[in-house]
Amino acid sequence: MFNKIKMYRFRDEKVKDIIKHFTENPKTMFLLDSLGAMLTAFFLFVILKYFKEYVGMPQTALTYLSIIATCFFIYSTACFCFLKENWAPFIRVISIANLLYCILTMLLIIVYYPTLTAIGILYFLTEIILVCGLVYIELSVTKINSAHKQ
Numbered sequence: 151m152f153n154k155i156k157m158y159r160f161r162d163e164k165v166k167d168i169i170k171h172f173t174e175n176p177k178t179m180f181l182l183d184s185l186g187a188m189l190t191a192f193f194l195f196v197i198l199k200y201f202k203e204y205v206g207m208p209q210t211a212l213t214y215l216s217i218i219a220t221c222f223f224i225y226s227t228a229c230f231c232f233l234k235e236n237w238a239p240f241i242r243v244i245s246i247a248n249l250l251y252c253i254l255t256m257l258l259i260i261v262y263y264p265t266l267t268a269i270g271i272l273y274f275l276t277e278i279i280l281v282c283g284l285v286y287i288e289l290s291v292t293k294i295n296s297a298h299k300q
Contacts, residue, residue: 165287172291176237177230179291183244184226186284190277191219198273205270211258218251238292245288252278252285 172179195216198205202212222244229240259266259274266274 169287169290169294172287173294176241176291176295177233179241179288180226180230180233180237180244183248183284183288184223184230186281187219187223187226191216191223193273194219198270204267205273206266207258207262207270207274208265211262215251215255215258218254222247222251238295241288242292245285245292248281248285248288252281 172182194212198207199209199212199216202209205212225247226244229237229244233240255274255278259271263271
């Protein structure tokens, strides 16, 4: 029991450290988001598309998801390169977009569940978990920023 409590404290401290880092360096949030979107687009369009029989998601769904990820990559890269200040609303936009992407992915898992393989389900659920973690961090950073401005 004590080890579980210790593990949760360690995890909470690490999450707080990550949030603090991004609060102090908000542009790096866009960099992280753009790299994640680029990686997602690559996996969806290149890897999963050619191994679709091992994933079970139709090629059109993979293509649309990769187009969305590419748009997120362009948005986050532009924010990273061009924003000098007032970054919080832009992080809020990408975090909401990321959350909607997760909802869409979950809907696709439900719709195509009969054709998805275990590998496909594992990939998409892992992606949802990672993106939701990023959304949590992004929204926490914007909340802290809003509290500091008041």
